[in-house]
Amino acid sequence: MAAKKKKSAKRKTTKKRAAKKTQNRKRRSQRSTFFRLLFWPVTIVDLATQKWHPFWNWCARSVATCFTIGFALFVAAASFYWLRASTYDLDKITEMPARSIVYANDGETEIGTVHGDNRLMLKFNQIAPSFKQALIAREDARFYKHGAIDPRGLVRAFSRFITRGKKEGASTITMQLADNSFSYDGKSIDGKLLEMALAVRIENRYSKDEILENYMNRIFWGHSIRGIEAASRTYFEKPASQLTLSESALLAGIIRGPNTFSPFVDFEAALNQRDVTLSRMVHYDFITQAQAEEAKKEELHIRPNGRRIIHDSYAMDAIRRDLEVILEKHNIEMGGLHVITTIDPALQKAAEESVEKRLKAVESRSGFNHQTRNQFLQIPAKKRKAPNYIQGAVVCIENKSGAIRAIVGGRNADESKFNRALYGRRQIGSIFKPFVYMTAFDKGMQPGAWVRDSRIRPGEIKGAYGNWSPANSDRTYENMMTVREALARSRNTASVRIGDYAKIENVLETARKVGFEQEIPKTPATYLGAFEATPQQVAQAYSAFPNGGVIYRPFIIAQITDADGNVVYPGSGAMPYQAAKTGSAWLVSDTLEEVTKRGTAASLRSSHGFDAPCGGKTGTTDNYRDAWFAGYTSSLTCAVWVGMDDNKPTVHRGYGSTLALPIWADVMKSANRSQYPTHSLEPNFPFKKMRLCRYTSQVATNGCEQQRTAYTAEVPSDLIPKHTCDNHPVRAQVIDEAAPPRAVPAR
Known part of the structure; x- marks a missing residue:
């Protein structure tokens, strides 16, 4: 039994071994x-x-x-x-931060660039063919014959490295485009392999022309210049479409060492690179040897030193500030937009030149004891502090739209970035008086009414403190004068009484409606302009007079489109609102027109030769600290301010009529009459001839006739009195129960 068991176990073991061997x-x-x-x-x-x-x-x-x-x-x-x-977004190939081009109101005149890199995007057919050939000859001669990778170039580069120990680039234009578009270590082996894979994807996605177009728009040319258009404009002051063969070869030649071979840095080195490029173009049959020799003889006109610095301007500052409000963050970062503004280049230039010319003349006056601009410029640049020479500001607005046609915030935006036109709040003084009178006209007063011009007595004016009694500028006082005369002669005491009649709450409401939105003191001194405002606010407010009480909100951006012509911002357009009664605005305007004929602004016609119908008002604050002139024609309203930034007196007898008015005249005379017609300022609404009382501005009664206070007036239809004079109530009859308040009493 034991032997049988052993044999059986042995057979099983053998079978297992055989099965295992088979397996x-x-x-x-x-x-x-x-x-x-x-x-x-x-x-x-x-x-x-x-x-x-x-x-x-x-x-x-x-x-x-x-x-x-x-x-x-x-x-x-x-x-x-x-x-x-595949994790890289190929859309980034065409997305390049570029400068947004800013155009004048004609949509064609370029006035500056903003945002993005120093790059201007172009389409393939907008670039000179000679540059495309030069670029291909220099960077990738077989560009149109191979795919994303050039095997022949790889073999050549490898063999030269083995035989000569010389490193030679084998990157195709497509590979260079990938390197310029995405972030990775392009010098390592890993980076080169990734670059090849990206190049294959790019070739599968874009055509050869599209690849070349994007590459030309991405190339770095030194000095923060990116793209062929920016390079052409910077170095040769011309668009890339107008490049000659010699210029194209030079630009293509300096790509490999833009800061080293820049014609601004080493002109001879740049010429040498041009010649190398021309030779390669001949070798690859892009041009003939004769054409190359002719190109080498061409005289190149590189941008001179004096024009290599891009100067800032206050108009561009205003445009940039509005764009930051209008545009989304993405649009600002990427740029590449076409911004059409309201700026009239001729008017803008005239304003800038006049401010500098007129203030330079002021600096030459005897008794001028401030720093002059010439003295400031003589200080070494590194030691200069903020300039302390006399400054000026101008804002010119089109009446029927609110479009800002010119804006100057100082004498030089490179020397002082502070834009006084927008942010320079200065006391406006007499410039504000017309709005006090307009408020009074809204409340029932008439220009032919009488007002006292004597000294203000303590307690006479509501809200006045202590013995407050402002003086007239000439230190003289009269008993009675008409309201119209008081405004034309800018009488302080009469103006305070008129403001007291209109009431401070109503005057402040008028100020808010015409554009003075800041907090204004609720005191009688406000009637004399004892608060601060900017030139833009003054220009906007004064446009109410030629517009019959209508204000158009100022704007400077007319339209924004992208590179493909799609509208990004259609513009706000005209935004009018009624700030005062039409008749009241015209009554003030009629008086301000007299100011330019026989008042404080009469030199406008006699000395400066401005003969078009216009109205305006001068303003001079205490001790000649601020000089103003605000005026208008039927088409344009312009406000001018002159003063010192530290609020010191400017110069003896530095009136608004002598400092600010000449600038206004220069600007307005430069306005194209066909574009900005100067029609008569006569009103286009009905008037009613009637007898009024000079004491109350109400309908005259027999008592008024007997007291010889009645006079005949042409009254605007919206200001016709509804009540007979209650100061001489001989058989007075109520015509309208809702009677207006009495005008300024005579005694």
Whole structure:
């Protein structure tokens, strides 16, 4: 029994061993089949070389094995880098931060650029063909013949490195575009492999012309210049479409060392690179040798030193500030927009030149004891502080739209960035008086009414403190004068009484409506302009007079489009609102027109030769600290301020009529009459001739006639009194129960 058990166990063990051997043979067979499939080139070579000598058979199998392993590694690497490249957004190829171009009101005259990099985007057909040829000859001569990668270039670069130890770039234009568009280490082996994968994706997505277009818009040319258009304008002061062969070759030649070969840095080095590029163009049959020689003889006109600094302007400052409010953050960062503004370049230039010319003349006056601009410029640049010379500001607005046609915030935006036109709040003084009178006219007063011009008595004016009693500018006083005369002669005491009649609450409401939105003191001194405002606010407010009480909100951006012409911002357009009664605005305007004929602004016609119908008002604050003139024609309203930034007196007898008015005259005389016609300021609404009382501005009664206070007046239809005079109530009759308040009493 024991022997049988041993034999049985032995048989079982033998069977197990046999089964295990069979299983192992199957596994070896499967592995062999797998490796044969994996290394099929080796299998094929093995079968083909079975009859060869064993040595040559081994050599063939070794080569096939190396090839198979290499191919497998290539596929693995290609798959790896393709997956990595697929994580990059190819839309970034065409997305480049570029300068937004700012145009004048004609939509064609370029006045500046804002935002983005120093780059101006162009389409492929907007670039001179000579530059495209020069670029291809210098950077990638077989660009249109190979794909994303140039195998011939790789072999050449590798062989030269092996034989000469010289590193030579083998990147195609497509690879360079990838390098310029995405962030990675382009100098490492890993970076180069990723760059190749990205180049393949780019070639599959974009045409050759599109690749070249984006590459030309991305090239860095030194001095923060990016793109062919910015380079052409910076170096040659012309668009890229007008580049000559010589200029194109120079620009293409300096790409590899833009800061080293820049014509601004080393003109001879730039010329040498131009000649190299021309030679390559001849070698690759882009041009003939004769054309190259002719190009070398061409005289190149590089931007001179005096024009290499881009000067700022106050108009561009105002435009930038509005764009930051209008545009989204993405639009500001990417730029590339076309911004059409309301600026009239001729008017803007006239305003800038007049401010400098007139204030330079003021500095030459005897008794002028401040720093002059020439003295400021003589200080070494590194030691200069903020300028302390006399400054000026101008804002010119089109009446019927609110479009800002010219804006000057100082004498030089490079020397002082503070834009006084927008943010220079200065006391406006007598400039504000017309709005006090307009409020009084709204409340029933008439220009022919009488008002006292004597000294203000304590307690006479509501809200006045203590013995407050402002003096007239000439220190003289009169008993009675008409309201019209008081405004024309800018009488302080009479103006305070008129403001007291209109009431401070109503005057402040008028001020708010015409554009003085800041907090204004609720005191009688406000009637004399004892608060601060900007030139833009003054210009906006004065436009109410030629507009019949209508105000158009000022704006400087007319329209914004993207590079493809799509409208990004259509513009706010005209935004009018009624700030005062039409008749009241005209009554003030009629008086201000007299000011320019026989009042404080009479020199406008007699000395400065401005003969068009206009109205305006001078203003001079205490001790000649601020000089103002605000005036208008039927088309334009312009406000001018002159003063010192530190609020010191300007110069003896520095009146608004002598400092600010000449600038206003220069600007308005430069306005194109066909574009800005100067029609008569006569009203286009009905008037009614009637007898009024000079004491109350109400309908005259027989008592008024007997007291000889009645007079005949042409009254605007919206200001016709509804009540007979209650100061001389001879058979007075109520015409309208809602009677207006009495005018300024005579005694």
